[in-house]
Amino acid sequence: MSVTRPGGFRASGVVAALKSTGARDLALVVNDGPRHSAAAVFTSNRAKANPVIWSQQVIADGRVEAIVLNSGGANCFTGSFGFQTTHATAEAVAGALEISAGDVLVCSTGLIGVGDQIFRDKIVDSVPAAAAALSAAVEGGADAAAAIMTTDSHPKEAVAVSPAGWSIGGMAKGAGMLAPGLATMLVVITTDADLESPVLDRALRAATRVTFDRVDSDGCMSTNDTVALLASGASGVVADEAEFTEALTALCLDLALQLQADAEGASHDIAIEVVNAATEDDAVVVGRSVSRSNLLKAAIFGNDPNWGRVLAALGTTDAVFDPYLIDVSMNGVMVCRAGEPGDDRELVDLTPRACHILIDLKSGDAAATIYTNDLTHEYVHENSAYAS
Amino acid sequence: MSVTRPGGFRASGVVAALKSTGARDLALVVNDGPRHSAAAVFTSNRAKANPVIWSQQVIADGRVEAIVLNSGGANCFTGSFGFQTTHATAEAVAGALEISAGDVLVCSTGLIGVGDQIFRDKIVDSVPAAAAALSAAVEGGADAAAAIMTTDSHPKEAVAVSPAGWSIGGMAKGAGMLAPGLATMLVVITTDADLESPVLDRALRAATRVTFDRVDSDGCMSTNDTVALLASGASGVVADEAEFTEALTALCLDLALQLQADAEGASHDIAIEVVNAATEDDAVVVGRSVSRSNLLKAAIFGNDPNWGRVLAALGTTDAVFDPYLIDVSMNGVMVCRAGEPGDDRELVDLTPRACHILIDLKSGDAAATIYTNDLTHEYVHENSAYAS
Numbered sequence: 210m211s212v213t214r215p216g217g218f219r220a221s222g223v224v225a226a227l228k229s230t231g232a233r234d235l236a237l238v239v240n241d242g243p244r245h246s247a248a249a250v251f252t253s254n255r256a257k258a259n260p261v262i263w264s265q266q267v268i269a270d271g272r273v274e275a276i277v278l279n280s281g282g283a284n285c286f287t288g289s290f291g292f293q294t295t296h297a298t299a300e301a302v303a304g305a306l307e308i309s310a311g312d313v314l315v316c317s318t319g320l321i322g323v324g325d326q327i328f329r330d331k332i333v334d335s336v337p338a339a340a341a342a343l344s345a346a347v348e349g350g351a352d353a354a355a356a357i358m359t360t361d362s363h364p365k366e367a368v369a370v371s372p373a374g375w376s377i378g379g380m381a382k383g384a385g386m387l388a389p390g391l392a393t394m395l396v397v398i399t400t401d402a403d404l405e406s407p408v409l410d411r412a413l414r415a416a417t418r419v420t421f422d423r424v425d426s427d428g429c430m431s432t433n434d435t436v437a438l439l440a441s442g443a444s445g446v447v448a449d450e451a452e453f454t455e456a457l458t459a460l461c462l463d464l465a466l467q468l469q470a471d472a473e474g475a476s477h478d479i480a481i482e483v484v485n486a487a488t489e490d491d492a493v494v495v496g497r498s499v500s501r502s503n504l505l506k507a508a509i510f511g512n513d514p515n516w517g518r519v520l521a522a523l524g525t526t527d528a529v530f531d532p533y534l535i536d537v538s539m540n541g542v543m544v545c546r547a548g549e550p551g552d553d554r555e556l557v558d559l560t561p562r563a564c565h566i567l568i569d570l571k572s573g574d575a576a577a578t579i580y581t582n583d584l585t586h587e588y589v590h591e592n593s594a595y596a597s
Numbered sequence: 598m599s600v601t602r603p604g605g606f607r608a609s610g611v612v613a614a615l616k617s618t619g620a621r622d623l624a625l626v627v628n629d630g631p632r633h634s635a636a637a638v639f640t641s642n643r644a645k646a647n648p649v650i651w652s653q654q655v656i657a658d659g660r661v662e663a664i665v666l667n668s669g670g671a672n673c674f675t676g677s678f679g680f681q682t683t684h685a686t687a688e689a690v691a692g693a694l695e696i697s698a699g700d701v702l703v704c705s706t707g708l709i710g711v712g713d714q715i716f717r718d719k720i721v722d723s724v725p726a727a728a729a730a731l732s733a734a735v736e737g738g739a740d741a742a743a744a745i746m747t748t749d750s751h752p753k754e755a756v757a758v759s760p761a762g763w764s765i766g767g768m769a770k771g772a773g774m775l776a777p778g779l780a781t782m783l784v785v786i787t788t789d790a791d792l793e794s795p796v797l798d799r800a801l802r803a804a805t806r807v808t809f810d811r812v813d814s815d816g817c818m819s820t821n822d823t824v825a826l827l828a829s830g831a832s833g834v835v836a837d838e839a840e841f842t843e844a845l846t847a848l849c850l851d852l853a854l855q856l857q858a859d860a861e862g863a864s865h866d867i868a869i870e871v872v873n874a875a876t877e878d879d880a881v882v883v884g885r886s887v888s889r890s891n892l893l894k895a896a897i898f899g900n901d902p903n904w905g906r907v908l909a910a911l912g913t914t915d916a917v918f919d920p921y922l923i924d925v926s927m928n929g930v931m932v933c934r935a936g937e938p939g940d941d942r943e944l945v946d947l948t949p950r951a952c953h954i955l956i957d958l959k960s961g962d963a964a965a966t967i968y969t970n971d972l973t974h975e976y977v978h979e980n981s982a983y984a985s
Binding site for chain 2 (some may be wrong): 254256257283285325504507510513515517518519520524548584585592
């Protein structure tokens, strides 16, 4: 159970026939209150999809009553017609729920450039069914989580429960184009904690900064990413902000690692841990540069501990370090010690799916971990055939 | 014929047994003068191989008598022992040719972390044979071009001849890790024009900036890249600087496109032409961001004109443009017009190896073209198996 675990929420997922497979493709999550505070973060890509442009306006006042999400088309680069489609979607939800369209977030995912009249009609015509199917039971959340999937192999859900009496639930989709600033990632998080939107906003930004923002599956940033956090206040408990942020961060990391584990075609989940950096930003920059080396990612796919490719990648950054003092360990074996060959690379076992690359910059005490995947035949295959 | 085409040069390529295949792996190019002026550009990677560190010192005075190059090991991240290996290599060449080691450029290519005593011995012991094999004939240049190959499928050579009486010859290696700032790219260019090193330096920087620096095969930057230009003055003709720069630029573009065409595992050569940019830098930034989208590159491999991935990539830059005004054409079909779906994507024929992506930013009159490749199963395969 996920978004319907906290009190005050109902959800549904129905078939709008946007997906050619006939699977669920339209999700609705409704906050029944008593509170309707919300926060959201969006892709930092300048090429923003119409639902992102719409939702940035909706979230401005910190109040959201419902969020509607579709897979089967990103409604991005579809012009003013596409924006009107998003507006029409929000109006349809508002009509069905008797609320204001200005309190309805909209999210879309799928192929860019898809958003024609047929697309619009399918969504708008299916909204009443989605509203009718709303349920506060486990099934409501599960159906919604299934409806937002694209190339995901399974739904992603997570729950956190506080002894103080409040809970958090979340669902996520995304299996490629996962990169900083969020990426082909739609996440809806609900809570029954009694919190106002400024608190939600602070907590959400703190949580996403060290979780979703540090997943860099393939270096590609999406046009549609949205992480929304809705609070119903139904528990009647005003959560401690620090405790709430900590629980939210753990839940976001859980969902982020579920995204990484389901990344398109990946055979390794790679955690690049950068330690003893001069600043956290430096650690992130170094980790990200390494996570974007196709040569390294292909080597990991081949179970080849090619540490030279780690050094070649981090040498392209302007972070503070001396490249000839760095230590690099792969799955516990220090293959590069102080910029020279270290322990025998043959000792490195890369057969497990989990791969840990530890980079010691010896330049300070800051650290960060970037989560990425290997580059595989399956990745190439899935992404060369996505549109067809 | 290539580096031995201009008067005043001899070259050779011999077997030092660095490559397990038994192919030629040690090349020598000697400038017999009367002039010995030179210029060179090197990788901008902070992780520089020992031969790069050495050669940057050698080139400082603008005088070079010989250049020795080996494949079969990059001598990078091999510590002070590796630097001493480079020094010993230069001394061996100096001894064989009765010149100063301070006038000998050294280049290495191959796996990072390789540079032990055996590696050193093989090179140093083979230098006399390389010196003995030096030839001003076509064969000398051809043997040298073959000896610097790693995963290249064939040698790359080019020649330019001026009616004014001077000529330029060049050889190159590189088949992956091709990225800005140069990348796993070793290039030696010779000329018998009578030019001093400051002129050579200006001409070389002007030429590489718009040729080798704009090849971005896989976004990975090497630790060893070197482009060296040696002038013998043997023609006795002082070339006009503008004419020489133009000829040199054309020759560098020829070699750069040969590198692109032989990129590891590629099935498409993609030219990303960005026009009507506010500045040339903007055009380069946009072109490079598109060239680094694994999603787009995989789509091109699958002959899929997925133009949304072009827009998703350029949206991550801070170049001047309005993403909703951009036109994108693929192989002559304007699939995106003013940020909306344009002509039918089914009209795009991506079956030819040559792929042209034209991006009109509508923000000025600057332009630049970035050369890249698609992302294929073969790329993944070759790079997952490189070390073994």
